[in-house]
Amino acid sequence: MLAEFKEFIARGNMVELAVAFVLGVAFQSVISAITERVLTPLIAMVFGEPNFDALLTFGEIDPETGVPAGSVGAVLTALVSFLLVGIALFLIVKAYNRLQRSQAEAEEEAAPEPDPQDVVLLREIRDALRAPTAGGDGHAG
Secondary structure, three states, rough: OOOHHHHHHHOOOHHHHHHHHHHHHHHEEEEEEEEHHHHHHHHHHHHHOOEEEEEEEOEEEEEOOOOOEEEEHHHHHHHHHHHHHHHHHHHHHHHHHHHHHHHHHHHHHHHHOOOEEEHHHHHHHHHHHHOOOOOOOOOOO
16 A cells, blocks of 8 residues: 555656646745736726725624625625736736747747758768778779
């Protein structure tokens, strides 16, 4: 059983998944900063309020929190938050793809183009003709 567990953990997919999870958790702080510090204030500038929790509330008010039992506005706030996270991720992925594309183009420009096959063959023939023959003085004929 211990050997099976070791094999399970050592699989490449499991390790890649663990790395992706850790990076995702770390990346979450970047997305939160963009959402909370850039996009949400922009929403507040446009609509005057960064969240809609007070809109369309219903039900009894909880004495401990002072919040009504139901709130359509809270659902709207969650939807807007979801959209903001999606926009932030889209912008980051778009910038990353642009960077990758520009790096690939730079590498393509830096790499010399290979010679055509006929040029390679002509060079081989030339080099073979220049090479001294085994029994002669280096001249053909």
